[in-house]
Amino acid sequence: MTEALLTPTLSEAIERTRAHIAEIGRLLYERRLTDASGGNISVRVGDWICLTPRYSGSKRRWHLQPEDVLVVDLDGNKLLGEGDLSRESKVHLRLYREFPDGQAVIHAHPQHVLVFAVTRQPIPPVLECTVKFGVIPVIPFAPAHSEALAEHVASAIRGQEARIRKQAAAVIAPWHGLFCIGKDLDAVFDAVERIDTNARLILQGRALIGADAFTQAQAALLDAVAGAH
Ligand SMILES: [Zn+2]
Numbered sequence: 073m074t075e076a077l078l079t080p081t082l083s084e085a086i087e088r089t090r091a092h093i094a095e096i097g098r099l100l101y102e103r104r105l106t107d108a109s110g111g112n113i114s115v116r117v118g119d120w121i122c123l124t125p126r127y128s129g130s131k132r133r134w135h136l137q138p139e140d141v142l143v144v145d146l147d148g149n150k151l152l153g154e155g156d157l158s159r160e161s162k163v164h165l166r167l168y169r170e171f172p173d174g175q176a177v178i179h180a181h182p183q184h185v186l187v188f189a190v191t192r193q194p195i196p197p198v199l200e201c202t203v204k205f206g207v208i209p210v211i212p213f214a215p216a217h218s219e220a221l222a223e224h225v226a227s228a229i230r231g232q233e234a235r236i237r238k239q240a241a242a243v244i245a246p247w248h249g250l251f252c253i254g255k256d257l258d259a260v261f262d263a264v265e266r267i268d269t270n271a272r273l274i275l276q277g278r279a280l281i282g283a284d285a286f287t288q289a290q291a292a293l294l295d296a297v298a299g300a301h
Contacts, residue, residue: 075152082118086152089115089257090141096178096261097124101134105264106180108133111249112158115176115257116168120145123164125155159217163295166222167253171229173236174253176260179273181249182268187275192246195271198290202270203297206262210244225251239263 078086097240100106100113108130114123123142128134142153148165150157158164184269188195188210195208211228214220225243231255234240240254240263250267277286 077151078120082120082245086120086122086143087138089117090143092257093122093124093141094136094138096257097128097134097136099261100178100180100264101129103265104183105268106249108136109158111178111180112164112174113178113257114161114168116174116273120151121168122167123161124158126158127155128158146196160221162217162219163222163225163251166226167229167251167279170226171233171236171253173233173255175255176257177251177253178257178260178264179249179251180264182264182271184268184271184275185244185250188271189244189249190247192244195244195267195274196245196290197270198273198277198286198293199266199270200293200297202266204209204238204295205240205267206232206241208242208250208267209221210245210246213246216245216248219247229253242267 090156093115097113100111111130112124114121121142121144125140125142128136142157143151145218146165146169148157148161160179167174167177191245192210194210198207209228211224214224228243229241235241236254239259240252242250242252242263252264254263
């Protein structure tokens with residue numbers, strides 16, 4: 073494939089998106105929302121997907137230049153960029169094919185979410201600003217980079233289409249990390265950070281007042297939010 077497939081307008085949108093993805097990658101890493109071992113970021117632009125390349129963390133520590141971001145079609149055929157597709161690109165492409173309202177996907181290893189991933193605990197909302205994500209579920213285990221992982225992520229997102237349209241929907245892959253799809257890249261980055269903050273507050277809140285009292289506090293949040301509507 074060649075760049076000649078792109079109109080000037082599409083080409084400009086793709087270049088803006090590649091720069092945006094590079095910036096969000098740096099922020100994810102700086103804010104410990106992912107680590108050097110992995111994660112990947114993608115955005116849909118028309119029929120094209122802009123996607124971080126393999127080794128963005130381990131070899132570049134998320135200091136990507138816009139031109140490092142690959143541009144592929146929905147089947148993963150590369151149009152622009154050097155290097156291999158990220159190994160979790162199967163999940164991204166699967167989500168774009170199944171959820172047309174999803175315009176951006178982040179897979180990350182956020183430091184507090186990982187505690188829930190390794191203990192296989194779902195993350196209930198404990199902040200007013202995370203109620204809209206519902207309880208973040210834990211999907212069944214499938215090895216990293218497998219088709220089965222893509223299938224488990226997609227089936228747990230199914231039914232959450234309204235959340236994608238509003239902001240984002242997320243799932244936890246056990247012993248691994250978070251997958252989040254949403255209406256645009258800013259919305260998905262915001263969701264990943266809110267979910268990680270929410271995870272930290274659960275850990276600290278349970279330590280502060282005990283698990284039972286904390287569960288009551290969480291139920292009170294849901295009552296308060298429901299009562300306000
Ligand atoms: Zn990962």
